[in-house]
Amino acid sequence: MFLMFFVFLLLTIIVVLQLPPIGDPHVPPYAGYLSPDTPVDEITKQSNAVGLYYNRGAIRDCGSPSAITAMILDFRGYDTLYETTVIFLAMIAALSVLVGKPRKKEYHEPWIGLVRYTVVGTVIKKIVPFMVMYGLYVIFHGEVSPGGGFQGGVILGASFVLYALIFSYEEGEKKMPSDALRIVNALGPFMYAFVGLVGVVTGYTFLANKVIKGIPHGIEGTLFSSLPLLLIELGIGFGVGSIITHVFYGYVTERPFTLDSPSPQSSPSRGEGKDEGGGPYR
Amino acid sequence: MKAILSNIDYVVSVILFTIGLYGLVFKHNVFKKLLALNILETSVYLFYIALGDVRLGRITTSWAKSPYVKDALAAWTGKEIMVNPIPTGLILTAIVVCVCITAFSLSLVVKLYQYFGTLDTRKITALKG
Numbered sequence: 001m002f003l004m005f006f007v008f009l010l011l012t013i014i015v016v017l018q019l020p021p022i023g024d025p026h027v028p029p030y031a032g033y034l035s036p037d038t039p040v041d042e043i044t045k046q047s048n049a050v051g052l053y054y055n056r057g058a059i060r061d062c063g064s065p066s067a068i069t070a071m072i073l074d075f076r077g078y079d080t081l082y083e084t085t086v087i088f089l090a091m092i093a094a095l096s097v098l099v100g101k102p103r104k105k106e107y108h109e110p111w112i113g114l115v116r117y118t119v120v121g122t123v124i125k126k127i128v129p130f131m132v133m134y135g136l137y138v139i140f141h142g143e144v145s146p147g148g149g150f151q152g153g154v155i156l157g158a159s160f161v162l163y164a165l166i167f168s169y170e171e172g173e174k175k176m177p178s179d180a181l182r183i184v185n186a187l188g189p190f191m192y193a194f195v196g197l198v199g200v201v202t203g204y205t206f207l208a209n210k211v212i213k214g215i216p217h218g219i220e221g222t223l224f225s226s227l228p229l230l231l232i233e234l235g236i237g238f239g240v241g242s243i244i245t246h247v248f249y250g251y252v253t254e255r256p257f258t259l260d261s262p263s264p265q266s267s268p269s270r271g272e273g274k275d276e277g278g279g280p281y282r
Numbered sequence: 283m284k285a286i287l288s289n290i291d292y293v294v295s296v297i298l299f300t301i302g303l304y305g306l307v308f309k310h311n312v313f314k315k316l317l318a319l320n321i322l323e324t325s326v327y328l329f330y331i332a333l334g335d336v337r338l339g340r341i342t343t344s345w346a347k348s349p350y351v352k353d354a355l356a357a358w359t360g361k362e363i364m365v366n367p368i369p370t371g372l373i374l375t376a377i378v379v380c381v382c383i384t385a386f387s388l389s390l391v392v393k394l395y396q397y398f399g400t401l402d403t404r405k406i407t408a409l410k411g
Contacts, residue, residue, distance in 0.1 A: 001308065009300045016296050021288035023335040051334075051366040067367040072374055083378050090382030094389040150378060247385050254389075256396050 063210050063217055063226035064143040072148075073229050077207045081196070084188035084236055091185065091243045098254040124166045131159035139237035143225040149188070149236025156237065157244025164245075169252045178249050184242040191235025195228045291332035298325035312394060312401045316387050323380045327373050334369030 058070035072080050139152030164172025198215070199208035209228040210217065218224040286293060298321055305318025391401065398406050 005300055005304050008303075009297065012296045012299070013293055016292040017285045017289055019289060019292060022291055022332050051368045054367050068370050068374075071367045072371045076371060079375060083375050087378055087382050090386050094385045097386070097389040097393060150374060251389070251392070254392060 059220050061210055062229065063220050064229050065220065065225065066143055066145060068146070069142050069148055069229065069233075073232050074207070074209055077192075077196070077209075080236075081189065081192045081207075084192060084239065087240065087243055088186055088189055091247055094247055095250045098250045120166055124162060128159050128163050131162070132156060135159065135237070135241065139233055140223065140230075142233045142237075143229050144223060149233040150240055152233075153237040153240025154244060156241030157248075160241070160245040161248045164248065164252070169249070173249070176245060178246060181242040181246045181249070184238050185246060186239065187242070188236045188239030191239075192232055194235075195231050198228070291328060295325045295329040295332065298322070298328065310403050312391055312403060312406075315403075316384065316391065320380065320384060323376065327376065330369040330373050330376075334366040 054071045054075055055067045058064055058067040062070035062074040064070040064074070135152045135155035137152070138147040138155060139149055142148035142152065160172065160176045163175060195209070196207040199212055200206055202212050202214070204212050210226065216227055218226050218230070220226075224230065302318045302320075302322025302325060306315055306322065309315055309318060394406070395401055400406065
């Protein structure tokens with residue numbers, strides 16, 4: 001069995017070593033990268049030059065100096081629209097699996113958390129505001145530098161998860177109630193569709209961001225580079241942060257699933273089990 | 283040896299892929315299988331991002347127009363570099379899908395443990411016949 005994997009590893013390494021060296025600019029897809037002053041319209045006539053077109057047309061077509069943000073939010077906008085929908089649907093699926101029947105009273109134990117360690121509690125209380133600030137920084141700088149909605153949203157969500165993990169779930173629920181999260185959850189797809197529909201209403205196509213005349217677009221190269229992309233980034237950021245936090249709340253408040261007509265297999269083994277009497281994950 | 287050094291990212295990615303595949307096939311714990319799946323996906327991210335690297339590439343005109351980015355890049359690296367944005371964008375999608383898969387599978391793992399009392403795939407035998 002081990003031998004099989006060694007043979008597999010050997011074969012794949014041999015195949016991988018046949019590739020051109022990493023970063024070699026002389027491979028055909030990167031042929032245009034070496035001359036920096038090719039006009040954008042000439043690039044589209046070459047084959048294999050899509051990446052180059054994204055790099056050079058980012059400011060002209062989207063107003064965002066960061067080529068990756070311009071690519072995932074504007075050039076490939078439908079991809080990211082359905083990506084936000086996918087993460088929203090994954091949250092719905094995970095929460096619907098996790099929530100069963102209401103828990104009986106005797107199973108309920110308050111979660112003490114790690115706050116009994118003074119050092120941990122103090123440090124986390126000082127760190128969490130900076131984490132939120134850094135998440136907002138990453139979200140707002142998504143158009144001009146590496147970053148964006150998904151990354152900043154995950155940092156935002158991680159700060160709330162950390163707070164609820166160290167202090168109890170009830171404390172985290174006080175700071176960031178799940179009713180508020182339920183409202184913000186769908187903000188990613190909603191904001192994307194909203195910005196897209198602005199194009200339809202004003203007489204252009206869906207997600208025609210930079211093309212629309214008459215609405216402010218911002219100054220290219222500054223923090224306020226492009227208003228549609230900024231709105232989309234904000235929607236994705238808050239949506240993803242709330243989804244991460246909500247999934248964590250779902251794991252914490254998870255309730256055991258019991259069938260209505262119990263068969264021998266379906267009786268959960270919590271009575272015999274090792275996990276009786278400890279931990280919040282019951 | 284020189285070929286290995288110039289393609290070291292690919293080689294590391296392939297080794298990670300094999301580790302993930304091994305765990306996915308031979309581990310019996312469902313949770314460990316999930317971790318192995320994450321390792322396997324990470325190897326694919328590494329491979330794609332190494333593919334998108336372009337050394338000796340010049341800075342593009344759209345970037346050079348922006349004083350903000352130009353100064354930041356110049357202060358940071360001291361030279362003009364760039365990458366191909368397509369693999370990075372694709373991998374962003376892949377990371378999000380991986381997070382979705384992990385969240386949903388972990389919820390299934392929790393339910394599986396409550397239902398069977400174990401995570402060992404050899405003992406989970408609900409399927410009869």
